[in-house]
Amino acid sequence: MNLLIELAVTGALSGVKVGISALGFAIIFYATKEMHFAYGAISVAAAYLCYWVVLSVVGPVGVILALFAAFGFAVLMSVAIHKFVYLRLRSVMPVVMASLGISLLVENIVQMIGSPDTQVLVYDNLLQVVDFGFARVRVLELWIAALFLAISFGLDFFLNRTRIGQGFAATIEDPEMAELVGIRTARMRIGAYCAGAALGTLSGLSMLIDTGLRPSQGFVLLLYALIITIMGRGSFRAVAIWAVLFGLLRSVWSWQFPTEFQELAMFAVMMGYLIGRDAWDRYKRNRLTPLPASVSASSVVTGGV
Amino acid sequence: MLFKKLLISSVVALSVLGLGPSNAADGLKTGKVGVIVQLSGLAAQFGIGVQNAVSVAQEDLKQKGVIDLTVHYEDHQQQAQLGLLGFEKLVDTYDVPVVIANASPIILAVGPAAEEREKVLYNFAAVSPKIKELGPWVVTGTPLSDNDSLQLADLLYNKKGIKTVGLLNVNDANGITFADAFTKAFEALGGKVLAHETNEQTVVDLRTQLLKINATNPDALVIFSNVPENGYAVAQAREMGMKRPIFANTFIADPENFKVAGKALDGVMGVTMRFDPNRSPAANSFAEKFKAKANRDPSVSEALAYDAAMLAGEAMAKVGDDPKAIRDYMVSVKDWEGVSTTFNFDEHGILKVSLSPFVIADGKLTFPTTN
Numbered sequence: 001m002n003l004l005i006e007l008a009v010t011g012a013l014s015g016v017k018v019g020i021s022a023l024g025f026a027i028i029f030y031a032t033k034e035m036h037f038a039y040g041a042i043s044v045a046a047a048y049l050c051y052w053v054v055l056s057v058v059g060p061v062g063v064i065l066a067l068f069a070a071f072g073f074a075v076l077m078s079v080a081i082h083k084f085v086y087l088r089l090r091s092v093m094p095v096v097m098a099s100l101g102i103s104l105l106v107e108n109i110v111q112m113i114g115s116p117d118t119q120v121l122v123y124d125n126l127l128q129v130v131d132f133g134f135a136r137v138r139v140l141e142l143w144i145a146a147l148f149l150a151i152s153f154g155l156d157f158f159l160n161r162t163r164i165g166q167g168f169a170a171t172i173e174d175p176e177m178a179e180l181v182g183i184r185t186a187r188m189r190i191g192a193y194c195a196g197a198a199l200g201t202l203s204g205l206s207m208l209i210d211t212g213l214r215p216s217q218g219f220v221l222l223l224y225a226l227i228i229t230i231m232g233r234g235s236f237r238a239v240a241i242w243a244v245l246f247g248l249l250r251s252v253w254s255w256q257f258p259t260e261f262q263e264l265a266m267f268a269v270m271m272g273y274l275i276g277r278d279a280w281d282r283y284k285r286n287r288l289t290p291l292p293a294s295v296s297a298s299s300v301v302t303g304g305v
Numbered sequence: 306m307l308f309k310k311l312l313i314s315s316v317v318a319l320s321v322l323g324l325g326p327s328n329a330a331d332g333l334k335t336g337k338v339g340v341i342v343q344l345s346g347l348a349a350q351f352g353i354g355v356q357n358a359v360s361v362a363q364e365d366l367k368q369k370g371v372i373d374l375t376v377h378y379e380d381h382q383q384q385a386q387l388g389l390l391g392f393e394k395l396v397d398t399y400d401v402p403v404v405i406a407n408a409s410p411i412i413l414a415v416g417p418a419a420e421e422r423e424k425v426l427y428n429f430a431a432v433s434p435k436i437k438e439l440g441p442w443v444v445t446g447t448p449l450s451d452n453d454s455l456q457l458a459d460l461l462y463n464k465k466g467i468k469t470v471g472l473l474n475v476n477d478a479n480g481i482t483f484a485d486a487f488t489k490a491f492e493a494l495g496g497k498v499l500a501h502e503t504n505e506q507t508v509v510d511l512r513t514q515l516l517k518i519n520a521t522n523p524d525a526l527v528i529f530s531n532v533p534e535n536g537y538a539v540a541q542a543r544e545m546g547m548k549r550p551i552f553a554n555t556f557i558a559d560p561e562n563f564k565v566a567g568k569a570l571d572g573v574m575g576v577t578m579r580f581d582p583n584r585s586p587a588a589n590s591f592a593e594k595f596k597a598k599a600n601r602d603p604s605v606s607e608a609l610a611y612d613a614a615m616l617a618g619e620a621m622a623k624v625g626d627d628p629k630a631i632r633d634y635m636v637s638v639k640d641w642e643g644v645s646t647t648f649n650f651d652e653h654g655i656l657k658v659s660l661s662p663f664v665i666a667d668g669k670l671t672f673p674t675t676n
Contacts, residue, residue: 003520010512108345116349117601118533118565129544136545211509211537212565216346220507251513259514260476260503 002134007251009135015247016148017141017206018224019240023151024199025225026232026239028078030172031192034086036078037099039200040222041106046074046197047204047213048110051119070201078197079190103218110215120212127209144206151199152240159236168192172234200225231270233277333367336621337375338614339395339404341411346382348506348531350561351430351606355407357598358607361591362614372622374614377401383506385414396422402628403617405610409433409478416443425632429613430606433482437653442628444635445655446613446648447606448578450479453554454486456576456660457527461552462494464662465574467525469497470552471518473511473538474529476503483529483554499523504530504538511538512545519547528553536562540569550574558663558670559604568668576660579672580608580645588644605645612643 021043028036053066081102086095126140158165170178171188179185203221207213228246232239246266253265340359342352359376366372377399379391388411395401404419406412407430416439419426426443428436432450436443461467470491474480480503488498499521502514511530515538518526526542526549528535535557542551555577556562563570580603582592591611595603603611616635624630632654641648649657663670 003516006516007513010510010516014510014512111345111349115599116353118350118561120564122567131546138544212533214350216349217507254513254517259517262513263505 004252004255005134007255008248009132009137011248011251012244013137013141013145013247014251015244016145017203017210018228018246019148019243020144020151020199020206021203021221022225022228022232022239022243023155023236024196024203025222026196026229026236027155027192027199028196029229030232030234030236031168032082032086032189034082035092035096035099036081036086036193036196037096037222038081038102038106039078039196039225040218040220041103041110041215042074042077042197042218043200043204043221044207044213044215044218045077045106045110046070046201047208048114048119048215049073050205051121051208051213052114054121067205070205071198074197074201075194078193082189082193103222107215107218114215116215118212118214119208121208123209138210140206140210144210147202148240148243152236155236227270231273333370333373334622335373335375336618336626337377337399337401338617338621339377339379339392339399339401340614341379341381341388341391341395341404341406341415343383343408344378344380346380348383351407351532352380354599354604354607355610357595358591358603358611359405359614360598361594362611362618364594365591366615366618366622372618374618374621376614381406381408381411383408383410385410389414389418392418392426396424402621402626402631403427405429405613405617407431407606407610409436409482412436412443413439413478416440419443424628425617425635427613427617427635429609431479433478434486435482437655441654442632443654444632444650445653446616447609447656448658448660449655450483450554451486451490453576453660454483455490457552457554458487458490458494458496460574460576460662461525461527462491462496465525465550467496467550469499469523470525470527471500471502471521471523472498472527472529473502473504473514473518475531475534476505477531479531480529487527487529504534506531507534509534509537510541512541514538515542515545515547519545523549525550525552527551528557530556532556532559533561533565536564536566536570539573540566543569555605557665559606560601561604563668570665571667573665574663576662577670578605578609578646578658579661579663579670580605581672585642585644587642591644608643608645612645612648615643616641616648 025039047070050066050070053069054062057065085098089095089098128139129136130139159169167183168188170183171185175185228239228242231242249269250262250266253262342355343349344352356378363374363376366374377395379395381388381391392404392415395404403425405427406415409431412428412431413433413435415426419442420440428443428445430447432447434449434451436445436449472484474484491498500518500523502518504511504514528538528551530538535553539551551573553573553575557573557575558577582589592603595607620631620634624634636650636654638648646658651657661672663672
């Protein structure tokens with residue numbers, strides 16, 4: 001039983017780490033319908049930029065400068081790609097191809113400027129281990145979990161309780177209608193890129209301190225974010241829940257079954273969910289609506305007298 | 306007159322094309338080798354390190370007046386198909402007599418092609434025991450995993466008195482061959498593998514596997530994962546409060562692991578080919594030049610890559626660019642002093658080398674006893 005609890009805690013925390021980048025990717029994808037595959041590479045590049053600035057400028061000023069540089073780079077780069085590349089292509093496949101190309105380009109530039117080796121920012125305070133008895137967790141992981149919860153609830157509040165958030169939700173739901181009622185959807189999309197890039201950078205920075213970063217890890221970051229965004233089916237709540245479930249189920253699977261099949265099991269569960277959910281939606285759309293009790297069967301057949 | 310012009314033109318053309326073993330303008334012999342390593346993708350750090358090591362060898366060969374070696378690189382990205390394509394390109398386009406490569410899937414895929422094309426394939430880092438079956442065109446300048454695992458099993462069971470282990474290996478050809486060879490050797494001695502877990506390449510969160518291993522309460526943890534995953538495994542095992550001894554193979558000593566795991570690596574034991582920069586002035590010089598290029602210390606694999614290029618260069622300088630003559634020269638060297646070790650090859654063309662037990666202390670490999 002102790003093992004199960006440990007696996008559950010470990011899994012949930014690994015899901016939370018994926019969750020921040022997944023929410024960032026989902027914000028961009030749901031608002032713009034653009035497959036921004038350069039997301040992972042830009043997030044990693046931003047974290048690298050932070051690393052280089054921290055090494056160059058020592059002390060707290062260096063850290064503040066590094067954070068500005070990282071977030072500024074990711075936001076500006078993402079918005080520029082959206083405005084000057086994706087919007088000009090105006091079609092799904094060219095956008096996919098362009099984003100893949102940019103992703104490779106960014107990854108290779110980072111590798112050329114830096115190196116393919118792992119880079120780690122060591123902050124001993126964040127790497128200390130807290131022993132809860134049933135599990136041992138890094139302080140950094142507790143911070144990431146708190147951040148994830150704050151982002152998830154904050155996003156939910158923003159979308160449902162603020163005017164701009166409702167405009168953003170309308171842009172996601174029906175962009176043409178939103179445009180007709182006066183919502184500036186183009187601005188909403190740029191806002192989505194800014195928010196998404198910021199969350200991606202946050203994820204990249206947490207990796208830089210937690211496990212270290214390599215230029216090629218942008219792909220892994222993107223892959224998990226993409227999978228969970230697909231599972232979310234347009235809902236940010238679902239993205240947040242699936243991120244935690246993704247880590248939790250993957251880890252708990254290993255309690256009784258071989259670890260090497262955990263990815264397979266997770267994908268089977270996810271595929272099952274997507275297929276089942278789709279079938280249920282189709283069933284709901286196609287089932288006959290019961291007639292009101294006041295309408296008799298004979299009147300329906302005869303057309304009423 | 307026309308005949309004279311044709312004769313002069315032919316001589317000029319032949320000298321420009323550089324047919325046959327050739328000499329540079331300064332009298333230095335010239336030669337060319339191909340190198341297929343992972344230069345991009347998820348494991349690019351290995352290939353870039355090798356590129357630095359080979360580039361130091363190029364400079365040293367030229368500086369010592371041995372040969373002016375041209376090196377053509379191809380990127381295999383850890384994929385057998387790309388390795389094979391790279392090999393074909395090196396042979397067809399550049400006509401290299403020797404190709405230096407790493408990684409078991411690549412060597413196993415390219416080996417048959419090397420035999421068919423009658424070119425030397427020099428393996429400096431792949432460890433699959435199946436490499437023995439590839440025939441005479443594959444020369445292996447690294448100990449294979451059966452040898453490595455056999456000596457590690459002996460260290461655990463006979464010298465450390467460890468009877469049960471939990472095993473973690475990367476789920477690729479490299480990790481599987483190490484784990485299989487170790488399990489066979491350890492169980493033959495009377496030991497027992499209580500838990501056997503695997504991790505996928507590039508996955509850095511290994512706590513699920515470690516928790517499962519911990520739950521079986523083995524005497525020790527044995528890790529055969531890639532760099533830097535094995536570093537993460539040790540760091541995470543320590544974070545989880547695992548007190549039992551940890552053993553690993555050669556790859557744990559990679560500088561990349563010290564970066565990701567830091568002091569957590571202290572106490573890790575194993576057997577390895579020993580790259581000691583102080584073993585000779587050449588080794589020291591290599592370590593310094595490598596550090597100047599890569600901004601870090603070289604690993605054993607990088608020292609072996611340097612030796613591969615040096616041996617290939619020397620062979621070409623001595624016997625020309627006939628692949629068979631190069632191969633025969635390489636495998637017949639006796640006590641050839643490399644920077645990594647002293648080179649002698651067995652009847653399969655595999656480096657004969659004794660491994661040294663190591664313990665990591667204060668962020669460095671230490672060798673309490675040597676073979």
